[in-house]
Amino acid sequence: MKLLGIDYGTKNIGLAIGETGGMALPFGVIENISRSDVVEEIQKMIDSEGVGMIVLGLPQTASGIPSKITKEVLDFGEFLSKNLSPHLSRKSQGLSGRIEHGKERWGDKSLPIKFQNEQFTSKEVEKLFRDYKKEKRGLKKDAVEAMVILQSYID
Numbered sequence: 001m002k003l004l005g006i007d008y009g010t011k012n013i014g015l016a017i018g019e020t021g022g023m024a025l026p027f028g029v030i031e032n033i034s035r036s037d038v039v040e041e042i043q044k045m046i047d048s049e050g051v052g053m054i055v056l057g058l059p060q061t062a063s064g065i066p067s068k069i070t071k072e073v074l075d076f077g078e079f080l081s082k083n084l085s086p087h088l089s090r091k092s093q094g095l096s097g098r099i100e101h102g103k104e105r106w107g108d109k110s111l112p113i114k115f116q117n118e119q120f121t122s123k124e125v126e127k128l129f130r131d132y133k134k135e136k137r138g139l140k141k142d143a144v145e146a147m148v149i150l151q152s153y154i155d
Contacts, residue, residue, distance in 0.1 A: 001052040004045065005150025007118065007142055008057065008073045013038060014142030016150045017049055024150035026143035035076075039083045046084060046111065054080065054111060057118035057149040077113050086111045116153040118145070 005024055007014035013032050018024035030041045045051065056077050059067045 002050050003150060003154070004042070004049070004051040004054045005116075005146040005153070006042075006054060006056045007146040007149055008032075008069075008076050009142060010069070010072070012140075012142045014140065014144070014146035015042075015045065016143060016146035017045075017051075018147075018150050018154055020154065022154065024147045024154060026140065026147045029140045029142045035079055035083075039080065042080070043084055046086070051111070052086070054084075054113045055116050055150050055153040056080070056113055057146070058115040059118055074115075077115065081110050081113050084111045114153065116149050118149050 001020050003018045003020065003024070004027075005014075005016035005018065007016075009032060011032055013030045015027040015030065016024045017027045027045070030038055032038060056073065058073055059069050061067050
């Protein structure tokens with residue numbers, strides 16, 4: 001199953017793509033201007049990549065206590081669950097035309113969203129960027145953070 005990893009930030013949202021039992025790869029970054037724009041961009045990715053589940057990084061302190069942004073991430077996850085539609089292929093649904101998404105068409109089907117502790121993500125990404133200085137050109141830190149979150153879920 002294709003997985004979408006998300007690293008939520010107040011300015012940028014990092015995205016990564018992977019498959020169960022495979023490797024996660026950085027995919028891109030969405031500017032966090034409005035939730036409706038973010039949902040629209042994520043929905044496009046779900047449709048184009050055939051995503052079956054979202055893994056959303058959940059920030060916590062070293063002692064496991066929620067951090068300042070934890071509630072905002074939980075609220076964002078709830079917003080996604082209410083506003084995203086699962087990818088449904090034309091073939092599996094017996095459709096030949098354009099697929100329309102939305103609750104009116106698909107009922108209460110929703111895309112599964114799992115939370116993954118992202119406690120050490122920033123430190124891992126800093127180490128990756130330090131160790132691979134030449135290869136990091138063009139990579140966005142937020143997307144790499146999403147990749148680390150998603151890979152820790154896959155592992």
